[in-house]
Amino acid sequence: MLDTLSLYVAAPEILLLVMSCAIALIDLGVQTRLRNLTYGLTVATLVGVTWLCVEFALEGQTIYAFGGMVVSDPLGNWLKAFAAVAVLVTLVYGRPYAADRDMLRGGELFTLSLFSLLGMFVMISGSNFLVIYLGLELLTLSSYALVALRRDNANATEAAMKYFVLGAMASGFLLYGLSMLYGATGSLDLDQVFQAIASGRIRHEVLVFGLVFIVAGLAFKLGAVPFHMWVPDVYQGAPTAVTLLIGSAPELAAFAIAIRLLVEGMMPLAIDWQQMLIVLAVGSLLVGNLAAIAQTNLKRMLAYSTIAQMGFVILGLATGFVNGSTANAQYAYSASMFYVVTYVLTTLATFGVILLLAREGFESEEISDLSGLNQRSPLYAGIMAVCMFSLAGVPPLVGFYAKLTVLQALVASGQAFHIGLAVVAVMLSLIGAFYYLRVVKVMYFDAPLTATTVSAPADVRAVLTLNGALVLILGILPGGLMALCADAVLRTLAG
Template identity: 50%
Template sequence: MTLAEIRFVLPDFRLAGAEIFLLFMICVILIVELFVAKKGSETARKTAHALAQLALAGSAALICTANASGVALRTFSNTFVSDPIADVLKLAIILAVSLSFLYSSAKLPGRAALAKAEFYALTLVATLGMMVIVSAGSFMTLYLGVELLSLPVYALVALDRDSASATEAGMKYFVLGALASGLLLYGISMIYGATGSLDAVTVAGRLFSPRGNRIVAAFGVVFLVAGIAFKLGAAPFHMWVPDVYQGAPTPVTLLVASAPKIALFGFAVRALPGALAALSQDWQAMLLVISATSIAVGNVAAIAQTNVKRMLAYSSIAHTGFVLLGLSVGVVDGSAANMINAYSASLFYVLVYALSSLGAFGILLLLPGSEGEGDISALAGLGARNPLLAAALATLMFSMAGIPFLAGFFAKFSVLVAVVAAGSVWLAVFAVFFSLVGVFYYLRVVRYLYFDSAAPFGHAANIEAPAFLKALAAANALAVALLGVFPNALMAVCVYALSRSIFM
């Protein structure tokens, strides 16, 4: 049998150049680790870190050059899509992972269980999975991307195997994550049964045609949406979020809380408006319930937390609710006029959230000793101990709370504008009410920073951390502040990316 006989079309490898390069570098990191220095030494970790950053930078460069046409291109028998939204999400993911590597270099040297090449290799595999998700052209690649993202993250959560809380969190994450994968697969199999295809464009076309089997597909949508909500950690599928955020070592929490949210937003956009636009009534109603529950549960439950990591976990549930809220008001009465507005608001929201959550967990990592493990008393008197970090953390908290003229405010505002434009004023009121409830626990952090004394807790008078990491944290907070004043550039990118992409 010759190549011509099997009608094999050589794929356009250039479009997937970033993924291929990243995979190559993962293998390089794993091999180099065998030969460089002594295993577990600081040199070995630094080498792996440098290679990982190189891999990310190279991938980012390849993404920028691969498809500059601004047109959606498909290759690998349509299982791979390269379009502006994929590029934007991939660059954001790479930036988030790169920042989380930098932040975690503050704590890794002291933790032998984490400071090894596998930490970097596994994180990069997760990054690869996220990149696969956001440029997936079929349900098959979407699912494989999710697995490629989840598997290394389960291992990363449990990587510190001498810590009982980390292994328990890893186990819990693994079991619930496997359940979510099962839900996703079940939903995908239903959609395949209804349409006879896994390809996103074909599925969309067949569902719009009068012969499309809508009921069975709607059935699949139920499971698909539940699976996405599970993976995103939206209520009522949020049980794993607080335990995993708190139990995992902070460098891993930092990772779990940032980049995957962006990737799963990509999943939702590819699967729901992308492939299942014909069923927008069904999934929008589901997303609406999920997002309203998430906003309520996240904000109310966060009040009772005394651990910052756990509190930020509940806050992430609430933020996820806002992201999904934007996705649930795209199509109004069969008209897609509100679509670009709503989805770009969601995209803006998820990007800003990832940035603020990176900053917040990053600052926790800079705290000395075990203070980074999240007990809220560790923050007491930080305003006096290190005014720069305290100001940065306060800015991030204000932004997350949605205090005006910070990025978080503008993100919430644009989602709510889209919700109101869709005619659901009561929903906007509901979201605003619970956001106000949420302000309480963000301000409590600020109270610890500035109005509590460090003395009763016996904290050291100043924070020992590399100067460039302190500068990075400050720059991170500054970026969040500036994005609130000048949101237009990023918003324009979001709108451009969404309007030029394959599913519109």
């Protein structure tokens, strides 16, 4: 029988599941083009879930429930709150786009988005291999369906097939790695796995063999090289609203399971998995930045940009354990958390502008489609420019501070190798600045392709303006969010 504490800890997930099922049933009677009732219920659900997660996070407690299979801690609750907000903003931006492309014939966009968020919540809360994998599969299966939502579009169908095949392979990698760890340690619970590894009684070769497959599965979810092949194709082929859904909130969940599995479950093997992560990080920075230069398709360029940005996140994860000490862990992991949260914030605003332009009857996917945007709409050109400068790491925007915190964590380790990595990351970021600045040049200095002004519904305009403003404000005043990330990581490590 379930105890009251377990139900209390799972309250956000229970609310999300109940409302997802209810909205799916209620939507059967909705006939309006914009699915107003379905949309309103979805927004209310996401607001309620976010409020619950923030309440739990502010309590600052670490609680284990369901026999230790689920954990509620500040790190997980903040990431769940940010993920819920990211999905909410995505649906605000994406609803007009989806309606124009007949993607709202049913309420699948809303219900599948809620189920994918439920999968993220389960992943983030998991303290057991099976729970984490269950959440991962719920997220990925919902994502496959969302990518193929435009059933009459060949590009979307092709992207969904590629995503499905490669995603199934990556899930197999992760499951095989987890099964190896289970066979070696005799437990599925992260805490018991940690203790078994730390005891030193298990053959190191067996542990590392399983670890390789786990890191490969995580690398796929993060979109890191050499498991990045799906990212450009899915970003380009999927409907833009779905591209934003896949490229924002799931990154938070992928970061969470990296922390759960590698840090909370396998910290005694840190010297092994950190070496793997460093290779993934440098490869992602190199391939992402160089390949993005050659792109003319805006969504494909942003896909390679994502790969490069994830390289920075992985760098932070790879520097927490130095010379047998975890003294640098809080700085390194909080820097990575800050980076992934601010990256998602910037991505939301970037794709918000792209979705806005795509409503004019064509897919605003080419960089040239932004030509002369400043003359047509200075506000949206300004928001896009702020996002591009932030992704490039130009001060005083939040992207600069995010990069700086990761570089500081590298330097703070005191290792010559890590300092060298910081130098390499800076050099590759300078290369990456080229393709971001090219977008700004096209918007401000090229002649517009059309004289029509850009219009947006009031809710989209308000949220997009706030989104762009936060990219600037959090760059000037990053202390609050950085302190939040540091406190969440510290409490989780202590718990």
